[in-house]
Amino acid sequence: MRHVFPTMGTVASIELPDDHAHRLADLRAIFRATQARYSLFDVDSELSLIARGALDLTDSSDAMRETYLRALEWRTATAGLFSPHRPDGILDLNGIVKADAIEQAGAHLDAVGCDRWTINVGGDILVRGADDPWVIGIADPTDAQGLISSVSLRPPRRAVATSGSAQRGDHIWLGGDPGPARFVQVTVVADDIVTADVLATAIVAGGREALDDIADRWPIDVLAVDREGQILATPGLRPQPPAEVTRMAG
């Protein structure tokens, strides 16, 4: 059964077997705690205290500093395309905490022995259950009701995240004038939700060059839509199985 509730400025949709429906309260608590710590809309959150100088990062909670460290590691790995530092100097961890909360919620369901579920928070999705692969639609950035593709998640692929400028800013800070090669929407399929979410963000920020670089460096599949509506897909998201003939040059 599907359970839906608002959290972190968006909507969570969680599919649970009926005999695990009572776990929903635990999951809501995980998302509520994440929001209470990291929301910049909540003036009393720990991150808001840091943002206005009322709390030093060095005096913050272990969880805050661990999340910051994780964000910094991703900043390094993506050569700054993903960054927790806003151009105005404010520390904003919302590019990573939603995925982190999804990961925590999934780990909780695994720990209590729930073996078939989906967690979708604002279009970022983590699933469990291999026997009958979950099919995930990829939204059409120009049509709220439409899909441009779909992907069957088979282990180890369990996570899908989409970033883009079609909806709200998604914590992507583009430097300079976005050129025609920029993507309006990037979907990344990965083994874990933090990787999928961070890299989708980085590819939106970095454009085609970042797409080629990141797709080569991480075991992910990518589907990107550019400003002209053209769709680019890595081999794993092309309609047929990877072609037998792989072109090397020419």
Added chain:
Amino acid sequence: MRVRAVLGSIFASTAVLVVGWQAGAVVLAPDATAAAQPEAASATSADGTGSSAESSQATAAPESATAPTVAPTAASDSDASAADSSAAAAPSVADGTFTGSTVDTRFGSVQVSVTIAGGAITDVTALKLTDHESRSVQISNRAAPLLREEVLAAQSADVSNVSGATYTTDAYLESLQAALDQAGF
């Protein structure tokens, strides 16, 4: 690591042809075996004076696996005879596409095809690349344009969830995800 190794063996097989050309001879020896490291092949091609026999000795592959050998599939008779006798010098390489034999490496089976036009390699294509998990190796995970008609027909009825850029609560209400959620209540 695996990708690098596969690329290395393709480079090595390409080097065989390059060496052959710069020596002014066709090296299409069906039975050439690994006898040198890739660096050796490069060195031979660099001076461009090696005999064709030396060139075939320079056939190389990482991990000393049997190197890919190349047999013409679209060559003229004279080139075919050159292939039979690697010691015989041929004036030039005919245009055409040449397909190598399949070589098993610890990274999987490798086979390449080389296209030559006007005496220059214009294309190298991997014909067979599989790893031990029988999954096609993606030499490059590069994204390529996809026509809308090529995209999987995405039927919303088959979909459990929709991945999209972060939904605001308002946008959620208008979304296909909301419709799917209602159906799943």
